[in-house]
Amino acid sequence: MPALLSVRNLVLLTVFSSIYVYLSGCNQQDVPSSVISNQPVESLEQRLLGADVERGELLSFACRACHTLGLGEDHMIGPNLYGIFQRDVASSIGFEYSGILLGEDFIWEPEILDQWLADPDDFLAGNNMLFAGFSAAEDRADVIKYLMEITLDESL
Numbered sequence: 001m002p003a004l005l006s007v008r009n010l011v012l013l014t015v016f017s018s019i020y021v022y023l024s025g026c027n028q029q030d031v032p033s034s035v036i037s038n039q040p041v042e043s044l045e046q047r048l049l050g051a052d053v054e055r056g057e058l059l060s061f062a063c064r065a066c067h068t069l070g071l072g073e074d075h076m077i078g079p080n081l082y083g084i085f086q087r088d089v090a091s092s093i094g095f096e097y098s099g100i101l102l103g104e105d106f107i108w109e110p111e112i113l114d115q116w117l118a119d120p121d122d123f124l125a126g127n128n129m130l131f132a133g134f135s136a137a138e139d140r141a142d143v144i145k146y147l148m149e150i151t152l153d154e155s156l
């Protein structure tokens with residue numbers, strides 16, 4: 001995949017890695033990670049209430065290495081994600097999905113995106129999204145809230 005090596009992607013990935021290291025550091029300052037991991041994960045609905053959209057915007061740089069988010073923007077390594085919520089899986093026109101994703105039949109609800117982003121390969125083994133996922137439930141809520149704000153399809 002030559003597009004993976006483009007300068008733009010490398011810059012985005014570098015920027016994102018620095019931001020993520022910084023954000024992870026912030027998380028661990030107050031609460032030891034042993035305490036975090038022992039806590040039951042709240043429902044997405046609960047987490048969205050306290051989600052931080054600005055933090056979600058920073059986290060979305062991970063997605064922007066492979067996806068555009070704006071209305072009418074081109075597909076990259078992954079499909080354009082504008083209007084993703086309430087849309088059928090693998091239905092963005094003009095993007096070549098894997099057979100794995102094409103063989104699925106569900107609608108992208110925020111709760112499903114939460115599971116997908118926790119570990120894409122665990123959610124659907126063998127799909128083409130080479131992304132390790134966000135293991136922290138709080139990170140997923142922040143980025144989902146941000147995506148809900150900026151990728152809402154006004155034509156729905």
Ligand code: HEC
Pocket residue numbers: 059060062063064065066067077078079081084088089090091092096097098099100101108113117126127128129130131143
């Ligand atoms: C390394 C590149 C890469 C990164 C990083 C990445 N994705 Fe993807 N994503 C893909 C590819 C490729 C696909 C298509 C998968 C397939 O066809 O199996 C995809 C598919 C998706 C889909 C399904 C779209 C549809 O139309 O059904 C969603 C939703 C998604 N990605 C969200 C995200 C979000 C949110 C992030 C950031 C947290 C992210 N992705 C990060 C490459 C990536």
